[in-house]
Amino acid sequence: MSRLAKGGLIDRARSLAFTFDGRSYGGHAGDTLASALLANDVRLVGRSFKYHRPRGIVSAGAEEPNALVELRAGARREPNTRATVAELFDGLEAQSQNRWPSLDLDLLSVNQLLSPFLGAGFYYKTFMWPAAFWEKVYEPIIRRAAGLGRMAEAADPDPYEKASTFCDVLVIGAGPAGLMAALAAGRAGARVILADEDFLAGGRLNAETREIDGKPAAEWAARVTAELASLPNVRLMTRTTVFGVYDSGTYGALERVADHLPVPPPFQPRQRLWRIHARRAVLAAGATERPIVFGGNDRPGVMLAGAVRTYVNRFAVAPGHRVAVFANNDDAWRGALEIKAAGIEVAAIVDVRKAVAASLVQQAKAKGIRTLLDGRVTATHGKRLTAVDIVADGRTERLAVDTLAVSGGWSPNVHLTCHHGGKPAWDEAIAAFVPGIVPPLLAVAGAASGAFSLGAALTDGAAQGAEAAEALGFPVPLPDVPAVAEESVAITPFWHVADSRGPAFVDLQNDVTAKDITIAYKEGFRSVEHLKRYTTLGMATDQGRTSNVTGLAIMASLTGASIPETGTTIFRPPYTPVSLGALGGHHRGKDFRAVRLTPTHEWAKARGAVFIETGAWLRAQYFPRPGETDWLESVNREVKAVRASVGLIDVSTFGKIDLQGPDVGTLLDRLYINTFSTLAIGKARYGVMLREDGLVMDDGTTARLGAEHYVMTTTTANAAKVYQHLEFCLQVLWPQLDVSIASVSEQWAQIALAGPRARDVLARVVDAGVDVSNDGLPFMGAIEGTVLGGVKARLFRLSFSGELGFEIAVPARHGAALAQALMSAGEAFGITPYGIEALGVMRIEKGHVSGNELSGQTTARDLGFGRMASTKKDYIGRVMAGRPGLVDPQRPTFVGFKPVDPSQRLRAGAHFLKIGAAASLENDEGYMTSVAHSPHLGHWIGLGLLQRGPERIGERVRAYDPVRGGDIEVEICAPGFIDPEGERLRG
Amino acid sequence: MRIPCPYCGERDAHEFSYLGDATLTRPDPAAPDAPDRFFDYVYLRDNPAGAHQEWWYHAYGCRQWVKVERNTLTHAIAGARLARDARDAAGDAAGNVPGDAP
């Protein structure tokens, strides 16, 4: 065990059991999986992506490139989980990944032997011979070898949700700068959200043994956190990562509600996506340490210096027992002293600099630590690190250590500042990229802005928090900045030990070496984006946190340009990877989209209806009866019943728009190709409206209920679109028109009653005095009255089926009662409820156009409405409908079809070819839009668009349907298979 | 992205449906060159990289057409007016208000 006897922010009283690769271990509350593994002396945790090299834990945070595991099992398996940020819980199960058969013995590590050939760009230059081998041989092998963890095989069983919140000041990061920023803005009374990805606020204060106001820094952090938690206007969100900066002050954040638990508590989600809307934001995301690149730098035991320090101080874990430090900056020296103070042997500090502040050297020496200046690590040894070779003062020596703590300096976490496309700027003084152009109303504080010393971070945080609140009008007393000892932050840029042995990894996860960068350089992939794309540098799950700057620096040294001349590293959302479950939230499964139910839904359900999705609506598709085994059997019965006697269907889903005002007629004349201003009160008319480009937008019936009152119906699919179009006309095009519109789609339940006995049935439900006779309610009549004993109703004499038909609209709450009353009234006539399948059959029999014909690709002329278009007025789409391409007589035009052999089935989507013509694009004459089996005729019938169709009635063409093996002869006929004269519906 | 609806206040863009260029005027359909002018109106766009006047319809709110000035490079919004106010506002005489067909 490598658990230190004392110290740390773990709860030693709470022991947690977990497994890694099937072996059981113990840890404590407050551990991460990584700290617990280290405490159990587990050093080898993963295999690299390309060469399958053994790898150990490198970091203590989100930048981890190596320690990726499959967390949990079964349907909850989470691939590629960073052990360094996974909070330990009792019963945690983790497995190493990308290895076979085991972590210790990974057969694909044979790739290491091939590594001389597998350099950058290798794939692009090879696997091409013979040509057929790529897909059959090479690619399958590559695919199998690629990837890291395995995604779960079953649906994710945990719920997710999303939420929105609003604040004045969002503070991102609860380290020293973030805590001070939140304190300043919070005390001023602003609504503050303080978000931190960690489960413990404090950031670096928990990882270092600094003092603030004379107290341990972690204590100070806990005290400030407690004060913030007590303020009603401050919301503290730990385990919450702000991952993206979007427009207008919108921030995306992921709250890990239950990732630290075996399963989510009852009724809680696993994770919650937050959309945080902030008037101002302070980014205090800290900084990430970067390594120095040298040969053998991927050996388990080589870690970032700050990580070693974090494991020792925060988790009371000794990552090793004999540590050497390899660095180019002062901060690493303080880390070495803290490691030493915890009782771990520090063999040496190797610093690339020739001179280091005397005080640091003295402190180190006083603690008995060797200091080697102008030093380099040139090689490493051991499967797990056992020794490093060092060159210093021209002498080489081998140092026996089990841990090498490396620090190449720190990079501010500028990620979020880049999300609007702004590029960071190079700051020579700290040898790092600092925020450049940042998103509007976002300020950066502390280490994230390059203010690395603790004192500077506290001061900067307080100032930025106060400034944000003040800008929003909150009177801000600047909080006292607590006292801390000054520290030095000197650094001399140093990136790569060129004269070192073994592969020198820049990007550990993607196995990109310094040599790969040289290849990219030689082949001309020198711009930073080409470098990244060609070598895959920085493209792994750690998004190049520890590799981007180093890679850039190595390229700069090759080209002789400066780092900023070579390029900048920019970052795209998300800051750290976000689960798709959280981004989807509640909207999955049946809740993917809200369902709309008709007023008769329960009524239809009780009658055994089979429902079908029609856009958002669920509609009755058909009503099977006992003994019916096939949907077509039910549909045929329903159609026959309607044509023979009477049936009813809920048509409430049509869009209905009330139009009131003196100018409604004028408006409708401009909307429809035909005229409505002349429509008599009490009458309805079928209309077609176009888009401004001249193609058909929608159709429907509009009735005039009063001098200044019309009601329009639209298709179900286009209800919202047509309403929006009307508002555009009234608000934008013709605002002087005095018309008010209101959607009444939801107000009125509407039931269509069709069949020769429809009037008989209707007469039994209307109240006394409502005349539904052919005189009282003639074809295309529209009247208001009452039904069912005083229920307001709108009665229309319309027919979609071709039969005598009525539509009865009643306030929606009465919809089911109306349906039931009609059923009772029709019992004597054998009234039959029918679904949209039967409705579709009857409209095809009648030759009406519907959704399949209103494809947005058809003109009024194509659909046979050419003569309906008024020539006496302008209307939307008129001018553009006259373009040559839209009036070309060769355009496919609406006609009907029947199979020459009546036993043959028609299929919508079949294309028409002349008999004997080759099946080729040039011979394509149109296609079948809709088909149905007509029980009336006893064979299939179809509607379609055919070149010069109406001129070719009686001619035969091929209906060519190779995707379903169909190729039959059909006869062209008029679209209207029953009652072409319309005697039935006028009856 | 939040659209400052003049009536409802700031709302997420997904409450709106977008139409685009709000500087276009429906041409006079009776003009002798109406086909050319309608072709321009329906199809040609300035598509500026920068300030853009555009129509957003607040479908899930007040159902008003809102004329928004937004920068297409930064998505920064300079202002928004209801269609009716945009029409009435002074300084909007540069011909970028949808006109009335006779």
Next chain:
Amino acid sequence: MRYSWLSILTNGLSGQSGWKPAWRAATPKPAYDVIIVGGGGHGLATAYYLASQHGIRNVAVIEKGYIGSGNAGRNTTIIRSNYLLPGNEPFYEWSMKLWEGLEQELNYNAMVSQRGILNLYHSDAQRDAYARRGNAMRLSGVDSQLLGRDEVRAMYPFLDYDNARFPIQGGLLQERAGTARHDAVVWGYARGADRLGVDILQNCEVTGFLREGDRILGVETTRGPIGAGKVGLAVAGSTTRVASKAGLRLPIESHVLQAFVSEGLKPAIDGVITFGAGHFYISQSDKGGLVFGGDIDGYNSYAQRGNLPVVEDVAEGGMALMPRIGRVRLLRMWGGIMDMSMDGSPIIDRTPLPGLYLNAGWCYGGFKATPASGWCFAHLIARNEPHEVARLMRLDRFRTGHLIDEKGVGAQPNLH
């Protein structure tokens, strides 16, 4: 240098020291026979085919940044030829044929991977529309299969068949469709063009046009004026910005399309799948990342980034289609600027200005078109007449009404 097993071996044994630049860092000549503006896949392919098919080698490709920095490197790498309309289908099929021979043609492995695309349908009307499309494909000699629910289930057993809001009824499959490695396409064409003598001028931005009356005689650039017999624009995403410098106003709007990639995973999704009840499509790259996307954000933008509602919409679609991806993490998202044309289909045509040629309006479908776009644009520039398979992709079709509107949504680019 030619890539072969031998070159791989030699370089492997020599510490990878022998590789040469994939293309030269050229300096601009005073004039070229043809200048192609835009160093994306389309522009580089055009230059390559001008040189290889038409013998026109005195060609420069001018790129304002680095080659492949626009949409060529910002797409979801899908290649397919499953179009409906005669204006499109032969063109995309020609592109598919070129994809199929691309690696040998270029001596560069662009990882063309024909693992199929499956467009799911969830309603009878959608099935009918896909049948219409599948049959149209067959009429053009293109493979297509209409699958039922059980066949889809056999292919992809992990989709949601039991609890879906919009149950899967089947799908339209094109087996020859698939993906290609987008950057490699750019680099392969660049290398190929360079070997034939084409100058690739990076970090060279066009600031104006040299002209005499209406005739275009070359371009002004940040690296000075460069004369040209003919100038071709292949700058989708920036078409308006560049064309407006020549005074052209076009039927194009710029919109942002976001794309997404997950962390690397062991192979689980073999081909490309598109969801028919929402905006979501997905494939898995050879590296293991799930590559997916959805609808455009829907407002004019040049910002190369989008907003959360579309991200959420895409994830909702993904979760609805394959709920096993709940714990998969989105690694990166980015935006590309689409040249959205007013009917959703591209333009390869002359312009009213003699000497200036236009390749534009690719909407979100430009990647798959890369080889044929280059082929046809080269043909147009070299011969001054449209190539047969691109003959309907005319600029004046909006005026004449010969639209190529696959979706039937009309002159509203954000709906295409």
Next chain:
Amino acid sequence: MADHSSHPLDTLPFDAVATAGHYGVAGTLGVTARRIDGLSIATLAARKGDDDALAEAVRGALGLELPRASRAVFAGARTLIGTAPGRWLALSGLDRDIAGTLRAALGPLAAITDQSDAVVTLDLTGPKVADTLAKGALIDLDPRVFLPGMAATTVLAHIGITLWRREEATWRLLVARSFEAALLRFLVSSAAEYGFELDDRG
């Protein structure tokens, strides 16, 4: 053990309106939703002309001041909500036919449309109403910001709603009738962690 199988949505048919009862965490009540029946509801759109005269007539008819913004005003059992410039929603538990009342009182000043059956009305009470609604809405519903009398027409989990705060502890929500089942599913799912009660109708 909490598992997905215990989630209340799993036993709630997606094509049925949730039945009354307690959902989610037992023993606590974060949100109560009560369906309010019997309201007469109409939309009111100012016609071109005299806005002052309309305001005056409304004052006379309902005893309410027409709100000029997205606000709710109340007098007794009558409520007026501003939904758009020149458009309002009138609700009454007093008038059997508020549309008729208004039509009679306002004559040509406004276009009136009965919407009594178009929407379902829910009263939401409890300490977790704002937190629950925040899971579906993208507007600021912080009780310190969305004060009594404020109103919004907006989206809740893809569903259009009109929402206002009647008093400190009561929020009222209108949703189109066809979406009632979906909206209740959202409420059940989102309020389950706080304890959710769906009251008998009436």
